[in-house]
């Protein structure tokens with residue numbers, strides 16, 4: 001296990017990256033290398049050995065891998081006393097509970113999991129929460145590159161849950177919908193009563209529209225990640241913050257004090 005407690009106040013934070021050769025991992029590696037207060041000490045991708053991270057003395061590991069891989073990576077990090085910042089999707093409530101359980105035995109250790117590290121996407125979700133109680137209906141459309149493994153996106157699923165919760169707290173029933181005949185999937189996925197539609201096309205990066213409909217008006221909140229550097233500032237904020245956030249934090253909004 002790594003002893004992270006010996007770093008001096010002005011020493012750089014020692015960072016490792018899981019998924020370092022992936023689309024986002026590549027940008028995270030570049031971002032860490034460019035930050036004066038961070039030091040990239042190890043990178044791990046398929047075929048590499050996770051133990052490199054512990055041997056290099058990583059204090060924080062960033063994970064952008066695959067929903068099938070991320071829990072094993074987190075188990076490794078927690079077992080080795082390494083804080084984690086996770087962008088990989090696929091976190092159901094059950095998976096989050098598992099991670100929280102693992103952390104209970106490791107006081108002082110922090111894990112930050114965020115469905116989206118782009119600052120605008122975090123703000124869009126917050127604006128959606130504010131808007132939700134004022135409209136009869138809401139639907140989410142997410143648009144991504146065609147190499148994406150999961151649908152709907154983690155961000156869209158999270159956005160839908162945020163809207164559903166805000167509507168329920170305001171005592172609103174699900175939005176009215178007269179559809180009685182439909183081709184399977186035509187109305188999208190139902191996430192806690194909020195319909196989510198997924199588009200996959202080459203040329204897209206990561207985009208989300210949150211649509212609210214009310215009497216004679218529409219509100220559309222849209223966010224576009226135009227390239228994957230958009231995720232890097234949020235990831236680096238997370239790396240700096242997680243050292244002082246023991247336990248499980250879900251969502252970058254907590255780090256931003258939104």
Ligand SMILES: NC(=O)C1=CN([C@@H]2O[C@H](COP(=O)(O)OP(=O)(O)OC[C@H]3O[C@@H](n4cnc5c(N)ncnc54)[C@H](OP(=O)(O)O)[C@@H]3O)[C@@H](O)[C@H]2O)C=CC1
Nearest residue numbers: 019021022023024045046064065069087088089115116117
């Ligand atoms: N929260 C956020 O802000 C964002 C989240 N994401 C999410 O991040 C994840 C990765 O996205 P993206 O970078 O586009 O995907 P990529 O497929 O481009 O990158 C993932 C990388 O991780 C590697 N990998 C897979 N399994 C392991 C493992 N066990 N250990 C180490 N490396 C592994 C892959 O190798 P190989 O290709 O050989 O399988 C690949 O190089 C997805 O879940 C995506 O939805 C993406 C963007 C932003």
Ligand SMILES: O=C(O)C1=N[C@H](C(=O)O)C[C@H](O)C1
Nearest residue numbers: 089115116148153154155206
């Ligand atoms: O796979 C992606 O690309 C992205 N994944 C995350 C998600 O599923 O929400 C974040 C962002 O949308 C990009």
